[in-house]
Amino acid sequence: MPTVDPALSLRGLTKRFGDTIAVDPLDLDVPRGSFYGLVGPNGAGKTTTLSMATGLLRPDAGTAAVLGVDVWRDPVAAKARIGLLPDGLRLFDRLTGEQLVTYAGLLRGMDRRLVAERTAELLATLGLTDARDKLVIDYSAGMTKKVTLACALIHGPRLLVLDEPFEAVDPVSARTIRGILHGFVEAGGTVVLSSHVMDLVERICTDVAIIAAGRVRAAGTVDEVRGAGSLEDRFLDLVGAPADVEGLAWLRTSSD
Amino acid sequence: MVAHLIRLKLVLLRNSLRRGAAAIVGMVVGVLYGGGLVLTAFAGLVALRATGEVEQLRLAVVTGGVVLTLGWTVLPLFFFGADPTLDPGRFATFAVPERALASGLLLSGFVGLPGLATVVVGLGLFVASTATVGSTLVALAAVPLGLLGCVLLSRIVTALAASVLGSRRGRDVAGFGALALLVLLGPTIALASGGGVTAQVLTRVVDIAAWTPLGWAWAAPAHVAEGRWTTGLACLLLAAVWVLVLFLGWERVLSSVLRNPRTVSSQSGSARGLGLFARLPATPMGAIAARAGTYWLRDPRLNVPALTTMLLPAALLLPAITEDSVLALVGMPVVCGYLLGWSQHNDVGYDSTAFWMHVSSGVDGVSDRLGRLFPSAVMAAVALPVYAVLGPVLGSPWSLLPASLGVAIAFLLNGFGVACVTSAVKQYAVPAPGENPFTSRPGSAGLTLGVQAVCGAAVTALTVPALVLGVLAWFGHDWAAWAALVVGPGLGAVVLVVGVRLGADLFARRQAVLLQDLVSMR
Known part of the structure; x- marks a missing residue:
């Protein structure tokens, strides 16, 4: 039986910014059909790793392969398989929601009719139909995440890479997004998302990797990684929980 | 507080140079570009003081002062862009007394290359105003007043421009304003290069400019040097009042910015259908x-x-x-x-x-x-x-x-x-x-x-x-x-x-x- 290439395979990925080591040889395999959570403290290298895995940032060393296609050697084929929701990057937000999603589709070389059909369907599912003629700059944070997700989905990717998809999203929108992601995984797709909300990852992911200081500290199914306790306990264990808060006594004495 | 703001400006200046070689090259180019011009102006004014008559000195000082003021007011808007590092809006969340902030931001305007250039030109204007003992005394007060007027006017105009440009309508207006200025530039150049300006016309223009708020401070020492003490002191008084009015105006602009902070990108819009995409x-x-x-x-x-x-x-x-x-x-x-x-x-x-x-x-x-x-x-x-x-x-x-x-x-x-x-x-x-x-x-x-x-x-x-x-x-x-x-x-x-x-x-x-x-x- 031939071995099936993982949905995402990172080998020896390294990135330095000046003297700072952001990602220090990192290996990770994301199995096909998994709902994979990447957790880590701020500055652990999650965004850097995902950027290198999706072709936004060239690694200093190492390889990234999507379904067996090397992202940096055959970028066009690899990028066709990826849908991306980055964190902290702008959108072409002077376009309306409908224009932006259409743009994402046409950029991928899709046919006009198909783009129009899928745009309408995605906007309807994400509850953005009423806002489709509004400029994206006027969208709330949650709507912006949703319209970015629509851009990531329009070409029917096999792997979805989402950087902090639930940050600044209200519970209603979060539920919509979760529903779409679960449907995507059930249909055979693979989702990789980064977050620092342990509860959420524990609840919705099948697999998880804990990253700290640019390395994978633990990886596997959620049950394997958390063991007996909660994911948060294991995480704090690996990352190193801070000592009890000392000082700031003046904050506790209210004088009036 | 004032010293604080000036130190902040100095730190910002130093950090901007730390960003890399390109920034330093830019600064060097800027120094060579503007520095030569400033030093030429300074040397010209000093030379004129050594040789010139009071009449010529008056023309030079008033022209120089008015051009300096106009330069401070107009250039930042169209060419260099408003310096955003000490944008008053950024102080909205700090509890800084408004008067202290107003003075601090005003004086920090003198820190940096444009500030240095202004001070050098100001010194030149001062030297050119020392024809007599009386005019020297008056110049001691008048030149600082003139310089303060420059920076104040520039601060007010840029702050107002920033708030006007915050709205989409304002940007359109500004666009047409820029065009109008451009159109006006043509005839000015044509007039100047066509020899349409004679010394007589120039003197007349300068005489008028000397009686505008932009010229009061610069004309005061010259009036005294030519023996018109009353006129000179009146100009000095007017210049002082002008600076006071500007300062109060600046304070008001500042407090309105601080009390109604707004984001520049507060625009909204919509468009039906796909537009060009279709x-x-x-x-x-x-x-x-x-x-x-x-x-x-x-x-x-x-x-x-x-x-x-x-x-x-x-x-x-x-x-x-x-x-x-x-x-x-x-x-x-x-x-x-x-x-x-x-x-x-x-x-x-x-x-x-x-x-x-x-x-x-x-x-x-x-x-x-x-x-x-x-x-x-x-x-x-x-x-x-x-x-x-x-x-x-x-x-x-x-x-x-x-x-x-x-x-x-x-x-x-x-x-x-x-x-x-x-x-x-x-x-x-x-x-x-x-x-x-x-x-x-x-x-x-x-x-x-x-x-x-x-x-x-x-x-x-x-x-x-x-x-x-x-x-x-x-x-x-x-x-x-x-x-x-x-x-x-x-x-x-x-x-x-x-x-x-x-x-x-x-x-x-x-x-x-x-x-x-x-x-x-x-």
Whole structure:
């Protein structure tokens, strides 16, 4: 039986910014059909790793392969398989929601009719139909995440890479997004998302990797990684929980 | 508090130099550029003091002072952009007493290169005002008042401009204001270069200026030097009142900014349907063209300069009409082609980090390069023929039409070719989407100047063959005019093809690097 290439395979990925080591040889395999959570403290290298895995940032060393296609050697084929929701990057937000999603589709070389059909369907599912003629700059944070997700989905990717998809999203929108992601995984797709909300990852992911200081500290199914306790306990264990808060006594004495 | 703000400005200045070699190069270029001018002015004023009569000194001091004040007020708006580092709005969340903030921001205006230049020129004006003991005494008070007036007026105008430009309506108004200024510039230059200004007229203008708020402080010592003590002291008093009024005005502007803080990008809008996306071909190139076109219609960072670029060649109509200059008429389409050609050399910079959509979609370089040129191509398709035909209609020989059109198209296509390459190589910082289009990024001046110099030189060098033929046509060789019409566009097409190929290659290899550059510029 031939071995099936993982949905995402990172080998020896390294990135330095000046003297700072952001990602220090990192290996990770994301199995096909998994709902994979990447957790880590701020500055652990999650965004850097995902950027290198999706072709936004060239690694200093190492390889990234999507379904067996090397992202940096055959970028066009690899990028066709990826849908991306980055964190902290702008959108072409002077376009309306409908224009932006259409743009994402046409950029991928899709046919006009198909783009129009899928745009309408995605906007309807994400509850953005009423806002489709509004400029994206006027969208709330949650709507912006949703319209970015629509851009990531329009070409029917096999792997979805989402950087902090639930940050600044209200519970209603979060539920919509979760529903779409679960449907995507059930249909055979693979989702990789980064977050620092342990509860959420524990609840919705099948697999998880804990990253700290640019390395994978633990990886596997959620049950394997958390063991007996909660994911948060294991995480704090690996990352190193801070000592009890000392000082700031003046904050506790209210004088009036 | 005041010392605090000045120290903050100094730290900002030092940190902007730490950002890298480009910033230091920019600063050096700035020092050489402005420093020479300032020192010349200073030396001129001192020399005039050594030799001149009081009459000449008065003219020089009042002219210098008024020009300095106007420079402080107008230049930041149109050329350098308002310095955003000490934007009063940024202090809204701190509990700084308003009066202290007003004084601190005022004095911090003297820190930095423009401040230093102002102080040096101010010293020169002081030296030139020391003709008599009395005028020296008055100048001791008048010159600082004049300098304070400069900075205060400039602070008020930039703060008001920032709030006006915060609204979309305001930006449109500002765009037309810039145009009006441009149109006024023409006759001024024509008047000055045509010898229409005699010494008498100049004296008259200066005498009037001396009695405006801009001139009071500078004229006071001169009045005293010429023996008119009462007039001089009255001017000094008026100048003091003027500074006080400005200070109170500045305080009010400041408190309104602090009490009603607003974000600049508070605009909203909508558009029905897909617009250009439905009209242009449904290919990656068509989509990129539609996106670029939509942005040029909606984004003031792009449409204000675009409109200016399109209309700038029309300024040549003034010498053409007032002095029957045939060269100006023939030059219109050429200037138009030159300006429009490489206007998009920094286009990726305007995408800011939204460029990730192009990177992650794996779009091919040729689509990206050619799609981006769509707005410039449309403007050129409208403007070039109009300017080219306008010349002969207004009196230049029809025989020169093929030459001017040929050279103009050569400039345009060569510019396109160069822009395709440069916008895939290196981008300099531009105002971010939604930012005041008149802000400048501190520390980016060097790179900006460098890239622009290279672009302009490259475009001109590539156009030399067409230019030579154009010059021959100008000197009466009719065959050269037709040759220019063949050779210019022909070579231009070759340059464009090579530029697109090269640019597409660079785009494919460097897109991730470009994106990281854009991320680091935020």
